[in-house]
């Protein structure tokens with residue numbers, strides 16, 4: 310279990326950290342973190358890639374946004390995901406509506422993030 314920005318994330322069976330509050334609200338740690346720290350909404354169809362292929366290394370510098378096509382190519386050339394994991398990952402990323410709730414999630418997360426930063430530089 311890791312904590313980020315006041316949220317708890319647990320490892321799911323694909324090897325990704327996922328929010329204990331549920332996939333729909335907070336979602337995957339690396340995507341959440343990317344959105345919070347870049348203060349942006351990840352556009353539909355874009356994926357967040359772990360540059361060093363280590364899904365447990367969610368350092369912001371290890372996260373890179375790219376198109377799904379490019380991402381597939383990268384993983385095809387040096388894949389560490391099993392076919393089943395790929396399918397599951399696809400499922401977890403696919404077709405999430407960017408609702409009001411998601412936008413609220415990000416703005417709420419960003420303000421908490423900035424607040425934590427003020428209070429504690431290691432947050």
Ligand SMILES: [Zn+2]
Pocket residue numbers: 357358359380384
């Ligand atoms: Zn990747």
